[in-house]
Amino acid sequence: MSNEAEYNPWQPLQCFDPPTGRMQPKQSAPVGPDFDTSCFPPDEQFERFANQLLPIAELRRPRGKDDRQGHSGSLHGFDIGHSRVLIGSTEEVCLVRTKQDVVRLDMDHWVLWHNLEGISHIETNGSTKRVGQGQMALVSMERPFEATYTQSRTAYFFMPRALFPGLEFVMDHFALDPESPPPFHPLLAEYIQTLTRMLPRMTDDEKISAENATVAMMRASLSGSRDSIADARLPILAAQFERAKRFIDANLASRHLTIDSLQAALGISRSQLYAVFERSGGVARVIRQRRLQACFRALEQEGETRPIHQIAEAFGFTNPANFSRLFRAEFDCTGEDIRRAAEASRAAPSYGAWLRKQDLEP
Numbered sequence: 012m013s014n015e016a017e018y019n020p021w022q023p024l025q026c027f028d029p030p031t032g033r034m035q036p037k038q039s040a041p042v043g044p045d046f047d048t049s050c051f052p053p054d055e056q057f058e059r060f061a062n063q064l065l066p067i068a069e070l071r072r073p074r075g076k077d078d079r080q081g082h083s084g085s086l087h088g089f090d091i092g093h094s095r096v097l098i099g100s101t102e103e104v105c106l107v108r109t110k111q112d113v114v115r116l117d118m119d120h121w122v123l124w125h126n127l128e129g130i131s132h133i134e135t136n137g138s139t140k141r142v143g144q145g146q147m148a149l150v151s152m153e154r155p156f157e158a159t160y161t162q163s164r165t166a167y168f169f170m171p172r173a174l175f176p177g178l179e180f181v182m183d184h185f186a187l188d189p190e191s192p193p194p195f196h197p198l199l200a201e202y203i204q205t206l207t208r209m210l211p212r213m214t215d216d217e218k219i220s221a222e223n224a225t226v227a228m229m230r231a232s233l234s235g236s237r238d239s240i241a242d243a244r245l246p247i248l249a250a251q252f253e254r255a256k257r258f259i260d261a262n263l264a265s266r267h268l269t270i271d272s273l274q275a276a277l278g279i280s281r282s283q284l285y286a287v288f289e290r291s292g293g294v295a296r297v298i299r300q301r302r303l304q305a306c307f308r309a310l311e312q313e314g315e316t317r318p319i320h321q322i323a324e325a326f327g328f329t330n331p332a333n334f335s336r337l338f339r340a341e342f343d344c345t346g347e348d349i350r351r352a353a354e355a356s357r358a359a360p361s362y363g364a365w366l367r368k369q370d371l372e373p
Contacts, residue, residue: 044088044365053081060084060101066115066363068108086362089210092222093171095366098127098207100164107157111342111349114307116363120169121182122150123229125203129163136187145200149193151186166207169366172253174226180249181233195232202228251277251287259298263305264325270294302326303341306334310346311353319346 046063048056060082061070072082084101124133125147133140133148135156142148150156152169175182185193206221213221258276262268273294274284288294309315309322320331323346328334338346 044086044362046086046362048082048084054079056084057082060086063361064106064363065361066112067366068106068112071105071107073103073105087211088362088365089218091210091218091225093174094222094225095169096207096210097167097169097362098164098210099167100128101160102162103160105157105159108155109343110155111307111344113153113155114304114342115311116152116366117304117308118152118169118366120152120171121175121186122152123168123170123203123225124148124150125166125168125200125207127164127166127204127207129161129165131158131160131163131165133158138188138190140190140192145204147193147195147200147203149182149186151183154187166203168203168225170226175230175233177250178230178233179253183249185233193233196228199228199232248287251279251283252291255287256297256301259301263302264327266327268298268327270298273298299337300341302328303338306338306346307342307349310349313353319350322346 046060048060051059057070057072063086064070082102082104084104085099087098089096089098124131124142126142126144128144130144131142133142133150133156135150135154140148172179172182185191202224206225210218210221255273255277258273259268262272270281270284274281277284277287279287284294288297291297303326305326306322306328309317309325310319315322317325320334323331323334323338328337335345342349
């Protein structure tokens with residue numbers, strides 16, 4: 012790595028000048044958080060680019076290419092109301108979002124994924140969908156996924172679930188079933204392309220209006236899909252599942268969080284409760300998974316010095332050996348691994364940090 016100060020995407024760009032070997036100011040940098048690999052020597056470019064995407068996902072090189080060959084990539088971020096837009100350009104690459112990344116970023120948002128140029132293949136839930144140039148996909152930030160890109164330029168709209176009340180089950184269906192592309196109207200794709208060109212010049216009020224227009228167009232496209240993909244019972248189950256998740260998350264540290272207490276809080280029968288959680292693997296599995304995620308976040312928290320077994324016990328895991336087994340099975344690592352990784356990654360600014368620090372909830 013060079014001896015230059017750490018790159019900060021919130022400062023004016025300075026680019027690497029090969030003749031002088033020094034960083035020089037770049038002219039006409041876009042508005043908003045901004046990153047470009049041309050700002051660094053070739054042997055640093057890929058690592059710098061990959062670090063900017065943590066903990067959104069892990070970036071991997073295609074086979075046969077090493078750091079000495081450099082990497083062309085750029086990222087531009089924009090706040091639009093309660094949503095965030097990230098426009099990224101890259102050479103051929105693979106993007107992997109693991110279960111660890113899901114917990115680290117801790118976002119239950121959807122991503123409207125629009126390929127402005129190039130092609131990507133997104134693997135999620137055991138299936139792969141192809142997104143061609145000019146096409147769109149819907150991706151859930153609550154699930155791991157893997158995406159491979161040709162040389163491409165992509166717009167990612169990170170949108171909170173709360174912007175789509177009543178459509179959660181429809182959005183999840185299209186996000187988790189690669190064989191069912193979202194029925195977005197072609198006008199939405201044309202609108203997104205125009206919006207990405209205008210974002211650097213838009214005022215804050217115009218960006219809020221742009222978010223409202225985007226949500227309205229998405230809702231109009233998806234609302235007609237309710238009856239075609241589900242019976243009338245599913246919207247009710249989806250709403251109950253959202254309520255159940257809120258109750259579970261508010262009571263993760265309570266020893267009284269049980270299937271019985273959750274059933275009482277929702278005011279439904281045991282059979283209805285099982286139906287609510289059927290698509291998620293069952294009530295007990297969801298409670299256990301979210302408690303493990305809470306332990307994960309506590310281990311990453313700066314200033315958290317309690318022994319791992321005490322953190323586990325605070326969230327209902329009274330047997331240390333059983334906790335270690337469950338934690339490794341869920342995240343493919345140990346609590347010690349998470350704590351060490353968190354200490355090593357806190358310093359550098361990144362687009363993952365930008366998404367995590369911002370309050371995206373309406």
